[in-house]
Amino acid sequence: MKTIEVVAAIIIKDEKVFATQRGYGEFVDGWEFPGGKVEAGEALEAALLREIREELAAEIIVKDFLTTVEYDYPNFHLTMHCFICEMQNSNMTLLEHKAAKWLNKGELDTVDWLPADLWVVEKLKEAV
Numbered sequence: 248m249k250t251i252e253v254v255a256a257i258i259i260k261d262e263k264v265f266a267t268q269r270g271y272g273e274f275v276d277g278w279e280f281p282g283g284k285v286e287a288g289e290a291l292e293a294a295l296l297r298e299i300r301e302e303l304a305a306e307i308i309v310k311d312f313l314t315t316v317e318y319d320y321p322n323f324h325l326t327m328h329c330f331i332c333e334m335q336n337s338n339m340t341l342l343e344h345k346a347a348k349w350l351n352k353g354e355l356d357t358v359d360w361l362p363a364d365l366w367v368v369e370k371l372k373e374a375v
């Protein structure tokens with residue numbers, strides 16, 4: 248099975264987590280942390296900054312590594328490195344997603360997360 252290596256930004260502001268809803272593709276309508284595939288030879292942090300510029304036209308500060316999720320989807324294996332991040336300024340534009348929400352701890356279960364994210368969400372309930 249092929250492996251896809253992905254980086255994801257868990258952007259936190261005022262104890263809320265930024266969640267985005269996929270606008271197209273296999274997982275359309277699912278909620279996730281913004282991010283995407285690491286390119287060949289690219290450092291994880293550089294990949295994350297690039298993806299957030301591409302998806303949200305925003306600059307973030309990568310604060311901490313949270314966890315790496317290993318998850319088997321039916322067609323591929325996902326390795327997803329998750330980083331706790333902050334915004335450098337408050338400008339964000341949804342260039343690829345159809346919706347976004349800031350969720351506090353009690354609201355984390357109110358969106359339909361992609362399957363691989365559920366474990367991260369559980370970890371966040373302890374951390375945020």
Ligand SMILES: Nc1nc2c([nH]c(=O)n2[C@H]2C[C@H](O)[C@@H](COP(=O)(O)OP(=O)(O)OP(=O)(O)O)O2)c(=O)[nH]1
Nearest residue numbers: 253254255274279280281282283284325361363364
């Ligand atoms: N960004 C992101 N991807 C996730 C999460 N959870 C999860 O299962 N995924 C999966 C969905 C996709 O199969 C893969 C990310 O690929 P992607 O399509 O967003 O990557 P990309 O932006 O580089 O996309 P593309 O250029 O191939 O269109 O990881 C998550 O929280 N964030």
